Amino acid sequence: MSTTSNSEAQSGPAHRIWRFWLIFLALCVSLFLTALDLASVGTALPSIVYDLNGTDSFVWVSSAYTLACTAVLPTSGQLADLFGRRAVLLVAILLFCAGSAVAGAAGSMAMLIAGRTVQGVGSGAIQVLVAIVIADLIPLKDRGFFQALTGAGVIDSRCADLNLPLCGIAFGIVFLFLRLRKPPVQSYVASVKSMDWIGNVIIIGSATSCIIALTWAGVSFPWSSAQVLAPLIVGIAGLALALLYDAFVAPFPVIPVAIIKNRTSIAGYVxxxxxxxxxxxxxxxxxxxxxxxxxxxxxxxxxxxxxxxxxxxxxxxxxxxxxxxxxxxxxxxxxxxxxxxxxxxxxxxxxxxxxxxxxxxxxxxxxxxxxxxxxxxxxxxxxxxxxxxxxxxxxxxxxxxxxxxxxxxxxxxxxxxxxxxxxxxxxxxxxxxxxxxxxxxxxxxxxxxxxxxxxxxxxxxxxxxxxxxxxxxxxxxxxxxxxxxxxxxxxxxxxxxHVPLHTKMDERWGLEEETHAEVGAARSEGEMCDKEGLQDLPNSTNADA
The missing domain is CATH 1.20.1250.20 (MFS general substrate transporter like domains)
Structure with missing residues (x-):
């Protein structure tokens, strides 16, 4: 059965049902957990380093967070497909909350860095899940407005005192309102077996190697030193190996070849x-x-x-x-x-x-x-x-x-x-x-x-x-x-x-228990949107719009 449909292609904010707006609120609150970080840590770090006597390891307060956040991103997408969006997002919020608690109670730099690492895992997964759920609910042609609302900022969050109450609010709203359809669930054993374990290990190890090298470069060791070049080369080679493994070997790749074989998509990544x-x-x-x-x-x-x-x-x-x-x-x-x-x-x-x-x-x-x-x-x-x-x-x-x-x-x-x-x-x-x-x-x-x-x-x-x-x-x-x-x-x-923005949706995911009236209205909106899109298309698909 096709995995795409126009049945949920609601064309504009005014036509979206109340459950959609509750879910969108849940996503915004979740993302807000990662919306204070850069400014907070920049202001608080000098005092924290002084109090914890961490002048020799302060750089890892930021690097550990970045490392964990980066490494978990591809894995989070595959987990969301196998175990469902809601479950993975709730676990991510709990991890972020646990990391915030550890960081806030830290009495040493080691404890602070450990808390920041757990925070990074939760933050990375939250960012991915919010983007995925928005994509599940909103066709690409209509996604710009909502993407801008949730993704336009440049500030993220590391202020532990604020994070704990926000985590509780975010968890409660997501638990109550994020109700989505999902494909027929296979057993947990089958889901675990479907994970691209080798690909994930290579990606996590490679990302870790790269970020360690970048953390040391120019601060602890010169760029030309073996301590920097060796992990950097290993990390870059590992990322290339992960792409090759997922393209030719992995039965359930964490990075499907389809997302990196299209020239336009590759240009977007670059x-x-x-x-x-x-x-x-x-x-x-x-x-x-x-x-x-x-x-x-x-x-x-x-x-x-x-x-x-x-x-x-x-x-x-x-x-x-x-x-x-x-x-x-x-x-x-x-x-x-x-x-x-x-x-x-x-x-x-x-x-x-x-x-x-x-x-x-x-x-x-x-x-x-x-x-x-x-x-x-x-x-x-x-x-x-x-x-x-x-x-x-x-x-x-x-x-x-x-x-x-x-x-x-x-x-x-x-x-x-x-x-x-x-x-x-x-x-x-x-x-x-x-x-x-x-x-x-x-x-x-x-x-x-x-x-x-x-x-x-x-x-x-x-x-x-x-x-x-x-x-x-x-x-x-x-x-x-x-x-x-x-x-x-x-x-x-x-x-x-130029590839026209489609109104197709992944029919495996969407609002849970939609009524026939809601589905019919959405289908009409989607069909009308498709007709308008076809009228706007140029004679050549490669022509500029």
Missing amino acids: GSFFHYLVLNSVVFYLPAYFQSSKLAPPLLSGLYLLPTALCISPSATLQGIIVSRTGKYRLIVSPRIKHSIAGRHRSWAAMLVGMGLMTLLDADSPIAVTIPIQIIAGVGFGLVYATIFTVMAPLEPVHNASALSFLLFVRTLSSAWAIPISATILQNALRTRLPAAFLATIPAGHDLAYSAIPAIPALPEPLQREVRDAFAASFRLVWRVMLGLCGVGLLSVALQD
């Missing part, structure tokens, strides 16, 4: 990788530019970042609304405008222009000048979230879980690469640009940038000016590298064909 790499580098290091070159205190440097942060969510929401209204994601990703290269790829073009302008910033650039630059870059960052449609449009809905979990895996792995790459560029540039007298005051083995920044305001002139200029020049080099990576992301668009 674009997402570079999008998240550049985005995370800018969000992490732009405040450091303000603190070092503009002498802004930490709180004020965070406020100076607001033009970027405040533009990402609205522009991502806008792209979701436009995609939902038109069904044509290439209007966002790469519309063709005659005689205009930039016009063909306006979202990536905005990123390119924004990053290009950042390469001009120096120690004398007024803060007012940075605002429009950040707005341009932030709009580009938000619009490029439309790469999710590039990935999903060519795929059958039966692959929703695998494709979405792999997409989140790519994004999270990219985020793990962002900071070490930028940190290495910055460290090497500062070593050659900072005055020798100032370099001599920084203890060996410490992060050069973050050890130096607190001391800059107290430096006498002209040494302070020399240090500020050195930092500004070093950040310009970071922005130039990010500009080049934006160019690679732009080139990925050239590999994409």
